[in-house]
Amino acid sequence: MSARATAFASRWGLAPGRVAAEALAQWAQLWTLRNVALFTLLAALAYGIQAVVFAVLCTVLRLPLQPAVALEIFVNATLLGAASMVPGGLGTMEASLVFQLMAQGAKKADAVAIAIATRCITRWCGVFIGPIAFTGVCMRTRPSKL
Known part of the structure; x- marks a missing residue:
C-alpha cells in the first residue's frame, strides 16, 4: 500500500489492510x-x-x-473508439463513422455531419441524465430531520 493510502487509513483509524477489505466489501455489495x-x-x-x-x-x-448496416457501422465505430483507449473514444469513433459511411457511398460532408450530430446528441443526453440521477440519489439518501 502506498504511503498516501496508509496515511489516509491511519487518519480514519483503520488498519492499512482494512481499507482494502472495506473497499472490496463495498464493491461486492x-x-x-x-x-x-x-x-x-x-x-x-x-x-x-x-x-x-x-x-x-x-x-x-x-x-x-x-x-x-447502420447498426453495424455504429457498433464498429463504438468498439474502435473503446479499443483506442482515448477517453470516450473521442475522435476515433467519429473518424470511424466518417470512413465507414463514405465506404457506403456517403458524401464526406454528410458523413462528417452525421458523425458530429450523433456524438453531440448522444453525449449530451448522457451528460443531462447524470444530474437527474444524482438528484434522485440525493433525495433517497437525504438525512431524516430529528
Whole structure:
C-alpha cells in the first residue's frame, strides 16, 4: 500500500489492510449478479438508443443504408473508439463513422455531419441524465430531520 493510502487509513483509524477489505466489501455489495444483469441491460439499451439515433440521422440525410448496416457501422465505430483507449473514444469513433459511411457511398460532408450530430446528441443526453440521477440519489439518501 502506498504511503498516501496508509496515511489516509491511519487518519480514519483503520488498519492499512482494512481499507482494502472495506473497499472490496463495498464493491461486492454493488456488483451482485442482479445488479450486473441490470447494468448490462441498461448499457445495451443506452447503446441501442444511440444506434437508433445514428440510423435516424442517416435516414434524414437520405443515405442508402439498411438499418442493419447502420447498426453495424455504429457498433464498429463504438468498439474502435473503446479499443483506442482515448477517453470516450473521442475522435476515433467519429473518424470511424466518417470512413465507414463514405465506404457506403456517403458524401464526406454528410458523413462528417452525421458523425458530429450523433456524438453531440448522444453525449449530451448522457451528460443531462447524470444530474437527474444524482438528484434522485440525493433525495433517497437525504438525512431524516430529528
